Amino acid sequence: MKKYLxxxxxxxxxxxxxxxxxxxxxxxxxxxxxxxxxxxDNAIKNYLTVNNITATKDAxxxxxxxxxxxxxxxxxxxxxxxxxxxxxxLDGTVFDTGLSFQTAISxxxxxxxxxxxxxxxxxxxxxxxxxxxxxxxxxxxAQTKIxxxxxxxxxxxxxxxx
Numbered sequence: 373m374k375k376y377l378x379x380x381x382x383x384x385x386x387x388x389x390x391x392x393x394x395x396x397x398x399x400x401x402x403x404x405x406x407x408x409x410x411x412x413d414n415a416i417k418n419y420l421t422v423n424n425i426t427a428t429k430d431a432x433x434x435x436x437x438x439x440x441x442x443x444x445x446x447x448x449x450x451x452x453x454x455x456x457x458x459x460x461x462l463d464g465t466v467f468d469t470g471l472s473f474q475t476a477i478s479x480x481x482x483x484x485x486x487x488x489x490x491x492x493x494x495x496x497x498x499x500x501x502x503x504x505x506x507x508x509x510x511x512x513x514a515q516t517k518i519x520x521x522x523x524x525x526x527x528x529x530x531x532x533x534x
Contacts, residue, residue, distance in 0.1 A: 405507065409433060412505035412523050419462050419503070419523075427503060434489050435503035439527070442498025447491055447533055452476050454532030455491070460525045467517035472531070484509050486524065496533045502526045 416435050420427050427435040447453050453475060459468040475481055477488050486504030494500040504524040506512075514520040 408506060408512075408521055412507070412521075415462060415523050416503045416505065419525075425501075427501070430489060430493075432485075432489050432508065433505045434486055434508055436490050436493055437501040437503075438494060439499040439501055440497075442495030442530060444496025444498075444530075445533055446493075446495055447477055447530070449478050449488075449492075452534045453491060453530060456529040456531060458527045460527075461518070462523050462525065465517070467515075474532070484524075486526070487528075490526075491528065491530065494528070494530050496530050499527065499529045502528065 413433065419425075420435065425437055427437040429435050455470070455473050455475075457468075457470050457473060458466060460466045475483050475487075477483070477491050479488065481488065484504065486502055486508040489508065490500060490502040490504070502525065504526065506521045506523055509522065509524040510518055510520075512520045518524070
């Protein structure tokens with residue numbers, strides 16, 4: 373009987389220590405994410421200042437500039453939009469462009485969070501610049517032409533809306 377109690381005790385201690393490790397890891401990840409958010413925000417603010425750009429900061433941390441307001445309807449979460457776009461890094465490196473790119477902007481759409489948050493700020497026929505913190509882009513995962521933790525700049529023309 374003592375043998376079984378000892379095994380049970382060892383198992384409980386082992387499981388408890390795993391949970392603590394997991395909790396510590398989650399706390400470390402949250403601290404890293406918070407530090408990256410501050411770094412990104414400072415980089416965006418510096419870029420806007422150096423380039424004399426006036427942009428609005430959304431509660432999500434996304435900055436945007438309405439370049440051309442447009443006159444049509446605004447997209448909603450259920451919209452499918454058609455856009456022309458250019459994506460660049462803060463150093464000006466263009467990593468992607470698209471013409472007549474069509475996508476949903478719903479929560480489950482296969483686009484970055486920065487687009488889901490930013491595209492609804494512009495009317496059909498308008499142009500917007502999005503300054504996207506890394507967490508709303510690709511985060512700590514590097515992409516082909518995009519280093520990990522990169523702030524992204526997208527210039528987007530909303531040419532169609534369904």
